[in-house]
Amino acid sequence: MTKTQNWGYPLGSIMILALSAAWIWMSRAEVGSTTGGLIPSPQVGFLAPDFTLQNQAGESVSLSDFRGQPVLLNLWASWCLPCRSEMPAMQKVYDAYKDQGFVILAVNITSQDSQSSAIAFAQELNLNFPILFDINGEVAHSYQMRAFPSSYFIGRDGIIQEVVIGGPMAEALLQIRAEQLLEGGS
Numbered sequence: 001m002t003k004t005q006n007w008g009y010p011l012g013s014i015m016i017l018a019l020s021a022a023w024i025w026m027s028r029a030e031v032g033s034t035t036g037g038l039i040p041s042p043q044v045g046f047l048a049p050d051f052t053l054q055n056q057a058g059e060s061v062s063l064s065d066f067r068g069q070p071v072l073l074n075l076w077a078s079w080c081l082p083c084r085s086e087m088p089a090m091q092k093v094y095d096a097y098k099d100q101g102f103v104i105l106a107v108n109i110t111s112q113d114s115q116s117s118a119i120a121f122a123q124e125l126n127l128n129f130p131i132l133f134d135i136n137g138e139v140a141h142s143y144q145m146r147a148f149p150s151s152y153f154i155g156r157d158g159i160i161q162e163v164v165i166g167g168p169m170a171e172a173l174l175q176i177r178a179e180q181l182l183e184g185g186s
Contacts, residue, residue, distance in 0.1 A: 042143040044163060048073065048154045049142040053107065053132040056119060061132055063105065064158070070181030071103045072174070073152040075140060077113040078121040080148040086168035087125050093174040094129045102178050104129040109145065111137035153177050155184060 040049040048071075052062040063073065074090065076083035087106075094104045108118040110133045122131050134140055143150065146165060153162040161184075162177065 040142075042152065042160065042163070044160050046160055047158050048152060048160050051134075051139045051142060053134055053139065055130055055132055056122070061105070061130060063154075066103050066105070067158050068156050069101045069103050070156055070178070070184075071105060071152075071154040072178070073143075073154060074104065074106045075109055075134075075143060075145055075148070075150040076106060077109050077148050078117040079113060082167035083149045084121070086149065086174075087121075087127060089169065089171035089174055091125065091127055091129070092171055093178050096175070097178045097182065098129075100182050102182060105132060106130065107132045107134050107139050109137065109140045109148070110135045111140065153181060155181060 040047045042049060048063060050062060050064045052060050055061050063071070072090070074086075076087075078084070090104055090106070094102065106122075106127070106129060108115070108131060110118065115133055115135070118131065118133065121127075143152070149167045149169075151164040151167070151169060152160050153164075155161050161181065164173075
């Protein structure tokens with residue numbers, strides 16, 4: 001082999017690597033762009049998994065009933081101290097923004113609590129946002145619940161905007177998130 005033939009192999013390999021890198025770069029998909037948020041998943045940027053549960057009156061309520069409205073979905077238990085601490089702040093924010101369409105759905109994970117304890121707790125604090133009962137733990141499972149409380153801020157389009165695991169959430173945080181959801185149009 002001559003010297004010019006020896007350079008052909010490394011230059012060809014470099015050329016192939018450069019073209020491959022350019023192809024990968026140009027054909028990449030931005031995070032969240034492949035599904036458009038339409039696949040349900042309990043993560044930011046994804047459609048909130050739908051569910052249907054019963055409220056205290058025994059009526060069926062679905063998350064999808066509130067499409068077009070910003071929603072705070074809060075998963076809680078009456079024995080959970082951070083849950084107890086954040087509920088009064090949630091009630092204040094709900095009272096301030098419900099007339100603008102802000103919704104709070106408080107899903108009691110009844111599979112790890114009792115319905116009577118949840119009802120007594122809601123009455124004790126004069127909670128007037130919807131309290132729903134996850135008797136079989138289906139919502140806890142769908143939302144891959146890891147800790148009490150778990151909160152999901154959901155835009156008007158049903159896409160999860162923020163997830164807060166643990167608590168308690170401060171009233172100021174709740175107020176800011178409610179305003180952002182109401183203004184954002186998402």
